[in-house]
Amino acid sequence: MLDVQHLSKTYGQHRALHDVTFAAHDGEIFGLLGPNGAGKTTLLRTLATLLTPTSGTALLNGIDITRDPERVRRMLGVVNGGMGLYDRLTGRETLRYFAGLYGLTRTQADSRIEQLNAALDLNDTLDRRAAEYSTGMRQKIVIARAVIHDPAVLILDEAASGLDILARRALLDFVQAMRAPGRLVLYSTHVMSEIEEVADRVAIIERGQLLALDTVHGILHATGQTGLERAFFHLLQQRAQETQ
Numbered sequence: 001m002l003d004v005q006h007l008s009k010t011y012g013q014h015r016a017l018h019d020v021t022f023a024a025h026d027g028e029i030f031g032l033l034g035p036n037g038a039g040k041t042t043l044l045r046t047l048a049t050l051l052t053p054t055s056g057t058a059l060l061n062g063i064d065i066t067r068d069p070e071r072v073r074r075m076l077g078v079v080n081g082g083m084g085l086y087d088r089l090t091g092r093e094t095l096r097y098f099a100g101l102y103g104l105t106r107t108q109a110d111s112r113i114e115q116l117n118a119a120l121d122l123n124d125t126l127d128r129r130a131a132e133y134s135t136g137m138r139q140k141i142v143i144a145r146a147v148i149h150d151p152a153v154l155i156l157d158e159a160a161s162g163l164d165i166l167a168r169r170a171l172l173d174f175v176q177a178m179r180a181p182g183r184l185v186l187y188s189t190h191v192m193s194e195i196e197e198v199a200d201r202v203a204i205i206e207r208g209q210l211l212a213l214d215t216v217h218g219i220l221h222a223t224g225q226t227g228l229e230r231a232f233f234h235l236l237q238q239r240a241q242e243t244q
């Protein structure tokens with residue numbers, strides 16, 4: 001369970017997040033939707049303990065992200081668009097290496113790799129070196145690496161960007177398959193159709209502030225719109241009128 005209270009983050013004079021409060025629950029795929037520059041990455045990097053909030057708090061399964069970042073990190077898997085891999089390692093070597101960092105034995109690691117092979121169709125990525133990978137192959141190993149330790153909280157930030165239609169399909173299917181009791185998936189994107197497909201609930205964020213938080217159906221119903229894109233513009237207009 002994630003409990004975010006009055007979270008703000010400024011970069012110098014620039015306010016990237018302003019007084020953000022929400023809760024996300026175990027078992028849920030929680031979407032974070034907003035245009036470029038809305039503050040999604042800042043929010044997720046803060047929750048992942050890579051940035052320190054300017055003010056406010058966030059608890060992940062009761063653990064404070066600023067007081068005990070080490071424990072928070074052990075609970076997390078993160079896919080953040082960076083596809084850095086050691087070029088000389090095969091997929092299997094990469095996954096065994098990261099499994100070792102998380103304290104899995106070789107037997108545990110190999111059995112987890114087999115599970116992930118089945119879920120993500122890793123196949124020849126396992127025995128080829130990363131230097132030879134296509135973007136889609138690279139992304140599969142990056143995702144497998146993020147979940148090798150079966151994290152309680154999985155953070156995906158624009159994870160589908162740069163993927164072709166097949167790789168994107170595989171990613172979205174995998175994200176849905178990650179929905180499980182006791183696990184929270186945070187899925188951030190600016191692509192409305194991805195949210196419509198995977199998210200149980202969605203927080204719409206714009207200029208560092210929450211505009212709405214509900215199921216997609218609830219947001220369409222509340223705004224009287226037929227699609228998320230129209231609902232988004234409706235919410236923007238509403239916010240502009242409120243602040244006039």
Ligand SMILES: Nc1ncnc2c1ncn2[C@@H]1O[C@H](COP(=O)(O)OP(=O)(O)OP(=O)(O)O)[C@@H](O)[C@H]1O
Nearest residue numbers: 011014016034035036037038039040041042043190
């Ligand atoms: N290190 C930084 N220093 C100064 N400003 C920053 C920094 N990182 C982000 N920002 C600014 O903070 C705001 C939020 O950026 P952020 O990357 O969190 O948005 P985003 O919703 O993830 O956007 P995108 O979809 O483009 O990745 C933007 O205006 C951005 O220019």
